[in-house]
Amino acid sequence: MTPATPLSPAAATVVVPVHRRVADLAAAHIGAWQQGYLQDRPQAVAALARLRRGAGREAGQMPDLWSLIDTDPLHTRPEGTRPLSEVELVRAENALHAACTLWAFHQQSRTTPMHRRHSRERPGGLGAAVRRLMPADGTDEAVRKRLVRAGTAPDLVTLAQRLRDIVALLRRDDIPLDYALLAGQLYAWQWPDGPATVRRAWGRSFHEQRQTRPASDENTTPDSE
Template identity: 65%
Template sequence: MTTVTAPLTPRKQVARLAAQLVTPLQRGYLADQSQDVAALARLRRGAGREAGQLPDLWSLIDTGPLHVPPDDARPLNELDLVRAEDALHVSLTLWALHQQSRPTGMHQADRKDSRRGLGTAVRRMMKPGEIDEPLRKRLVRAGTAPDLTSLAQRLRDIVVLLRRADIPLDYALLAGQLYTWQRPGGADIVRREWGNSFHAWHDKNAVQPGAAGPSPAGDETTHTTDTDKDAS
């Protein structure tokens, strides 16, 4: 009996490429490799900004593999490629911001026994058994952003909080979601995924009270105070 394998969807292609780009950069950064530390500093400058504003990042976010997909992948049309490139830009620049000055990898794969989606990450910042309304509203505002630029800016604020709390995120999963978010009807799909992962989180896995650092309210959500190797 012959098994027919479904073609790799554009979303999965984007997610796979995001993992392929982030993984070696993260490994090099954690090993204090100078070229990777410098690469993260460049990527961070793009967090919350449109991809076309920073041509300097084109060499770091190489989308070439999407133009020549493998045999098991469905080719992307021109609009798909633009969406994919924008999704990768947002995901990788946010990861670089998240990873800044952290001694462990802030990109971690989402698995059934270790959930790393955005909704779960936001829920982990809350005290066990409680819903922090300001945090929940941040997630809701991200899901209702009118365009990708606004979404990137709202996600940036969430990522700063996750970074302070040392809570990782699956940036390959996020890249795929950001691709889907740009497609017709895709925002509804992604909002549902974020909501499901938020509500599926169990208190036994939550961070302890106080571990998430200062309250998300106020100006503290938009800057950091680290001064180590990559604080530039």
């Protein structure tokens, strides 16, 4: 019997998709800031104040945030990754900036976490969050149109501005969002066919929340960051 040929290191490596790297980096940054902010740590409070000023604005317009949002992990090659092209890096950095600044705008003055990871029991996608703005037994057409309008944004800056309007409503009602998931979607949005793919994900999320809509987030244990 011929022994099986062992896999080469290259063949055994599972390449991490870029959108997942962006999502993971967003989760690491926002998770740390959020924990510090909720514990009233001065450094985190100051970081949030700086970040929220960038919500809905182009990353290049906010040099004050360049040293705050650490993108070094996107420029390194940990195991399971490859070097990113210049276009990939720019789009990853733009998506990370948009997600982090929208979270900061969302979290401002809130005493509970506004970034919460998605789970089957508690859907955390954008569509699910928008659905929770509506009555359980009906549809708020004005809110639905905001989601549709975001889905038809022509570019990332416009999308971030329209998302800021939605986030303002989520903030008002203390409805959290998975900002890591959103960061990965904002990266995907910038590629051909990306907007259509992301819109479909938001639509599925909307209907998923409608099917599993919880009565309240009270008496539940927050998901691990």
